Structure formats: C-alpha cells, structure tokens
Amino acid sequence: MGLLCGPLFWAQNGSLVEAPEKVPVTATFKGTRLLNYHTIQTLPKNHWEFRVAHRFGDVGSGIKRLWGIDDGARVRLSLDYAPWNFLTLGMERSGEGPLYNVYLKARLLTQTTPGGIPVSVGYYGAVFYADVPAETWEHRLQYLHQLLVARKFSRRFSAQVGLAYLHQNYALVPTAPNDYFLLPLLLRFKTLKRLTIGAEAALPLWENKLDNDAPSSYLPGYAPAIGLVIEIETGGHVFQLGVSRVSGIAEPYTLLNRGQSWRFGFNISRIFSPKDPSLQ
Amino acid sequence: MRTYLITVILTGYAQLYKTDTLFISFYSDAPLEKISAESRKGSYSVIHFGPDTVYVRVPIRSFEFPNKLMQEHFNEDYLESDRYPYAYFRGKLIAPIPLNEPGEYAVSAEGDLIIHGKARHRLLSGVFQVLPDKRLILRGKFLVRPADHDIKIPKMLWQKIAEEVEVRFFGQYRPENAN
Numbered sequence: 501m502g503l504l505c506g507p508l509f510w511a512q513n514g515s516l517v518e519a520p521e522k523v524p525v526t527a528t529f530k531g532t533r534l535l536n537y538h539t540i541q542t543l544p545k546n547h548w549e550f551r552v553a554h555r556f557g558d559v560g561s562g563i564k565r566l567w568g569i570d571d572g573a574r575v576r577l578s579l580d581y582a583p584w585n586f587l588t589l590g591m592e593r594s595g596e597g598p599l600y601n602v603y604l605k606a607r608l609l610t611q612t613t614p615g616g617i618p619v620s621v622g623y624y625g626a627v628f629y630a631d632v633p634a635e636t637w638e639h640r641l642q643y644l645h646q647l648l649v650a651r652k653f654s655r656r657f658s659a660q661v662g663l664a665y666l667h668q669n670y671a672l673v674p675t676a677p678n679d680y681f682l683l684p685l686l687l688r689f690k691t692l693k694r695l696t697i698g699a700e701a702a703l704p705l706w707e708n709k710l711d712n713d714a715p716s717s718y719l720p721g722y723a724p725a726i727g728l729v730i731e732i733e734t735g736g737h738v739f740q741l742g743v744s745r746v747s748g749i750a751e752p753y754t755l756l757n758r759g760q761s762w763r764f765g766f767n768i769s770r771i772f773s774p775k776d777p778s779l780q
Numbered sequence: 781m782r783t784y785l786i787t788v789i790l791t792g793y794a795q796l797y798k799t800d801t802l803f804i805s806f807y808s809d810a811p812l813e814k815i816s817a818e819s820r821k822g823s824y825s826v827i828h829f830g831p832d833t834v835y836v837r838v839p840i841r842s843f844e845f846p847n848k849l850m851q852e853h854f855n856e857d858y859l860e861s862d863r864y865p866y867a868y869f870r871g872k873l874i875a876p877i878p879l880n881e882p883g884e885y886a887v888s889a890e891g892d893l894i895i896h897g898k899a900r901h902r903l904l905s906g907v908f909q910v911l912p913d914k915r916l917i918l919r920g921k922f923l924v925r926p927a928d929h930d931i932k933i934p935k936m937l938w939q940k941i942a943e944e945v946e947v948r949f950f951g952q953y954r955p956e957n958a959n
Contacts, residue, residue, distance in 0.1 A: 527852055655863075735940065773849060
C-alpha cells in the first residue's frame with residue numbers, strides 16, 4: 501500500500517498496517533426477497549417496506565398470449581415493518597383464493613468479515629389463511645417454518661440455503677401428505693453496482709411417488725420450482741424481473757410447484773425510512 | 781498500538797497529542813434530497829507537534845445515516861467500504877501552535893486527503909482551542925467533491941446527491957505522554 505511509505509511516524513504508530521476490525525457484513529442479498537423466496541435480509545429498525553408482485557401466465561403460450569402476460573396476473577401485496585434490526589413483521593395478500601398471511605423473520609446470527617462468524621442465520625415463519633370454501637376454518641390454514649443460512653462469499657457472490665417445513669391442514673389432494681420438507685436455494689451474483697442476477701430453486705426432501713405409480717402418488721404434477729431473476733436498484737426502489745416455474749405467487753405455491761409452466765413475474769419494492777431529525 | 785506510540789522518540793519540545801473524541805459529519809444539499817450522516821466513534825487522530833504532522837483515520841462504516849438504505853448504498857455503491865474501509869488525512873500544520881498559551885488559534889494543515897482510495901492534496905483549515913488543562917479542541921469544516929475521489933454518481937441521481945459535500949469535524953486532543 502502506497503500509504504506506508506510516508507514518514508517514519510506513520511509506520512511507527514502501526515495504525516496503517518493493523519488488520520481491519522471485524523464488521524458485520526451488509527447486503528448479503530439486495531432485498532428481503534429474491535424472486536419468490538425470502539432472503540436472510542431483514543429491514544433496518546423503524547423502516548417500512550411495501551411490495552407489489554405479479555406472476556403472469558404460461559410463457560409457453562407464445563406471442564398469441566404475449567407469453568402469458570395477456571392471461572392476467574396473480575398479484576401479491578406486502579407490507580412489512582421492523583420494530584428492531586433483527587426482527588421484521590409482515591402481512592400479505594395474494595391473489596390465489598385469496599390467500600392472506602402474516603409472517604415474522606428474525607435474524608439470529610450475522611456473518612462478520614474478515615473471519616469471525618462464517619454465516620448469517622435467520623428464521624422465517626408464516627401462517628397462511630386461504631379464503632376458500634372449506635368444511636371448517638382450520639382447513640384453510642397452512643404453516644411455514646424456514647431456517648435460513650446465508651453467506652456472502654465475496655462482494656459479488658452470495659448464497660443461501662434453507663430448510664423449509666410446510667404444513668397444510670387440508671391436503672391438496674387425497675394422496676398428498678400434510679407435511680413437506682424442502683430445501684430452498686438462493687444465489688446472487690452482483691454484476692454491476694446496481695444490477696444483480698439471481699437464481700433460486702426449491703428442492704424436495706421427500707420422494708414423490710407419482711412417477712412410478714400414479715394412484716399412490718404424493719402430489720400429482722409436482723416439479724421442483726426454479727427461478728431466474730434480475731434485480732435493478734434505483735435508489736429508493738428495487739425492481740426484480742424474473743421468470744420462474746411456479747404454480748402461484750405465495751410460498752405454498754412457489755415452494756410446492758405443481759406444474760410445468762414457466763411464468764414471467766416482477767416485484768417492486770419500496771422502502772420507507774424514518775425522517776432525518778437533523779434535517780427538519 | 782498505545783505501546784507503539786510511547787516508543788516514538790520525542791526530541792526537544794516535540795509533543796504527541798491524541799484524540800479521545802472525534803466526530804465527523806457530512807451534509808449533502810441537492811435539489812431533491814438533503815442527506816446527512818455522522819460518525820461518532822472509531823475515528824482516530826494524532827498530532828505530533830514539533831514536526832507538526834497530523835494524521836487522521838476515519839472508518840467509513842462508522843457513518844450513521846437515519847436512512848439505513850442510504851447507509852447501505854453509501855457503503856456498497858459509493859464509498860465501497862469493503863475495499864476502502866478508511867478515509868485518511870496525513871499532513872503538516874503550516875504554522876506552529878503555542879501549546880502553552882490558552883486561547884483560540886486559526887490553524888491550517890496541508891497534505892493528502894485520502895477518500896475511496898484516492899488521494900488529493902488539500903489545504904484544510906479549522907480552529908484550535910488550547911485549554912488551560914492542556915487539552916486541545918479542534919473544529920472546522922471543508923468541502924469534498926465526490927468526483928475528486930472517483931466516487932461516481934449516476935446521472936439519474938444527480939439531483940439527489942450534491943456535487944460538493946460539506947464535512948465538519950470536532951475533536952478533543954490530549955497529550956499522549958504528560959511528562
């Protein structure tokens with residue numbers, strides 16, 4: 501470092517050569533979600549986030565249906581708030597049913613660099629209520645728990661692996677179980693300062709018996725969900741444009757994809773900060 | 781680090797002063813947005829009277845913004861604090877300070893201001909207040925042009941970030957070896 505060739509004094513006080521102190525990593529992922537799944541990111545204290553998400557129809561429909569865009573969109577609206585840095589609370593409404601949910605996401609451990617804690621760890625839990633005909637209201641409930649483990653490997657590359665447990669009070673089909681374990685994977689490549697490419701997948705930790713023996717199948721039509729996303733940051737907003745193989749917009753449909761349709765989709769996120777008291 | 785400092789050989793009237801408090805804040809006044817941030821801990825400075833050298837080191841991550849999104853952008857996109865964790869000033873006072881006479885003295889230092897890894901030769905001015913108990917209070921302000929330090933601001937955001945940012949500093953120095 502050129503700074504070291506100053507006068508003797510600078511070298512003697514040692515401060516230029518000492519290792520930088522361990523600091524918590526920031527911006528492991530750009531947003532609180534990638535395309536379909538939650539990232540390890542929580543909101544900063546007293547900040548609000550409002551999100552609008554759309555998932556269109558089957559891209560396989562081609563120009564005739566404008567790759568699914570003519571088929572209308574599932575819409576999801578989310579409003580999140582962080583009472584503390586380590587905890588984010590949110591409520592959401594999705595177009596399937598409609599489906600309402602509340603969630604909480606807690607940051608349990610934050611990676612530090614250089615050295616120190618190697619990964620960030622978080623927990624995400626949600627309760628879903630589908631506003632659909634059902635024998636009892638309990639049948640409309642679904643629960644999701646996720647353990648999130650993420651690491652920012654370099655300024656350009658972050659990865660996250662999760663363990664998701666989804667419980668549906670009322671099984672989708674008679675052959676389907678009520679409980680599912682999945683492994684959501686999220687990758688982020690920061691290509692330019694304000695542009696990110698992301699990839700995600702939800703891999704099943706259960707065997708779908710459908711392929712061999714249809715009558716005893718777990719979940720007809722099941723195929724692992726996969727998604728690709730581009731994130732563009734413009735100061736206060738983050739735009740996420742992507743294509744993913746999912747059957748809906750909320751986690752019960754994005755983790756448990758039942759179909760081969762790839763869909764265009766986008767998320768727009770706006771974060772609101774408390775006013776700067778020094779500028780009033 | 782403290783032991784290193786004590787081993788510095790002092791000759792004649794040379795005297796080493798070190799900060800125990802150093803606040804740095806900046807303010808950007810652009811048409812669409814006013815941004816302020818403040819660093820209240822982690823900064824470090826020594827003045828070696830005699831040779832009259834000044835050294836200041838400020839951790840970029842110590843700047844706190846009320847808007848944490850701005851703080852993230854400041855660190856990730858503008859100052860790139862993972863690559864350039866500190867800002868420095870290394871310079872020389874251009875006139876001696878009468879340390880034994882309490883009072884207020886205008887002071888200037890000439891040297892390198894290093895921000896975002898990019899050094900600029902600057903003349904910075906402030907006011908030194910020499911207190912009867914040997915403490916020194918330093919305060920002042922100067923302007924920094926982000927462009928001078930290779931801090932690129934996207935054209936789209938020029939109305940939100942000022943071309944010149946005002947930096948203010950306030951520090952309290954004490955003699956390091958009071959013998």
